[in-house]
Amino acid sequence: MASEFQITVSQQQGRVPVTVFHINGDVIDANSFQQLEAQAQAAFEAGTRNLLLDMSKVRYISSAGLRSLHSIFMLMRADTPGESDETMKKGLMDGTFKSPHLKLLNPSSAVTDTLRVMGFDMFLEIHRNLKEAIASY
Amino acid sequence: MQTSYSLHTTAKLENLSQIRDFVETSAMELGHDPDFIYHALIAVDELATNIILHGYQGQGGKLEVQVEQVADDLILRLRDEAAPFDPTTLPAPNLTLPLEKRPIGGLGVYLARQSMDEVHHRVTSTGGNELTLVKRRPGQKT
Numbered sequence: 001m002a003s004e005f006q007i008t009v010s011q012q013q014g015r016v017p018v019t020v021f022h023i024n025g026d027v028i029d030a031n032s033f034q035q036l037e038a039q040a041q042a043a044f045e046a047g048t049r050n051l052l053l054d055m056s057k058v059r060y061i062s063s064a065g066l067r068s069l070h071s072i073f074m075l076m077r078a079d080t081p082g083e084s085d086e087t088m089k090k091g092l093m094d095g096t097f098k099s100p101h102l103k104l105l106n107p108s109s110a111v112t113d114t115l116r117v118m119g120f121d122m123f124l125e126i127h128r129n130l131k132e133a134i135a136s137y
Numbered sequence: 138m139q140t141s142y143s144l145h146t147t148a149k150l151e152n153l154s155q156i157r158d159f160v161e162t163s164a165m166e167l168g169h170d171p172d173f174i175y176h177a178l179i180a181v182d183e184l185a186t187n188i189i190l191h192g193y194q195g196q197g198g199k200l201e202v203q204v205e206q207v208a209d210d211l212i213l214r215l216r217d218e219a220a221p222f223d224p225t226t227l228p229a230p231n232l233t234l235p236l237e238k239r240p241i242g243g244l245g246v247y248l249a250r251q252s253m254d255e256v257h258h259r260v261t262s263t264g265g266n267e268l269t270l271v272k273r274r275p276g277q278k279t
Contacts, residue, residue: 012246027153027154027157029182029186030150030153030182030186030189030190030265031150031151034228045278060157060175060178060179060182060183060246062179062182062183062184062245062248063183063186063245063248064245066244067244077167105172110171110172111176114248117248117251118248
């Protein structure tokens, strides 16, 4: 039986407001990634500019899921005049750039492995603790 | 002890869970550890997704998934009736390119190949595809 893919949203306040997506479905694959993207789009349209994805319940992420992380990363920078493409590219090359707007909370070691193999840890911060994650924005 | 498991299903995105669960359960019965199994799941998911979306163009079709243990090798087979396509001929993605500039489908196959020791393709006698994935049981850990 396919598991339900559900996202619970909470709003947290650090230095800036942060929207947290608690991903309750256990897989982000070719079948479920669109829901994640649609919800991120809706949040962005409602004013979200800082998003934390709580991956603690995600057992598995496929390349489709990784693409959606990338789409959401691009979405969240759509509104930021202070961050040029050039600065980002340079930062990616020398390993100093991390998205200030999209971060991940507690992916499992297996999911973290996939993120690392595909180079996603290059531009997405991975946090292990909610408070610390919120404070980092 | 059973060493071969077979699943006949339809190539649809909604069935990806079923396919992964089948591989996971079979590999567990064969005594493999979670880390090892996870890599097998990655490979099967990525390649099954490609069969669903590209092989059958989203229209559905038959998909057979087989899990077999031969000595130290876990062997997974995916058989379809889609037009012949060999994903092993796809070039490795250039990971320095931004994602949106990479060709569609390349990432999934790359991830699948990174997860297994061998990936082979052949055209079946009925003109479809058979993908054979091999993952060797790791040696003694020190």
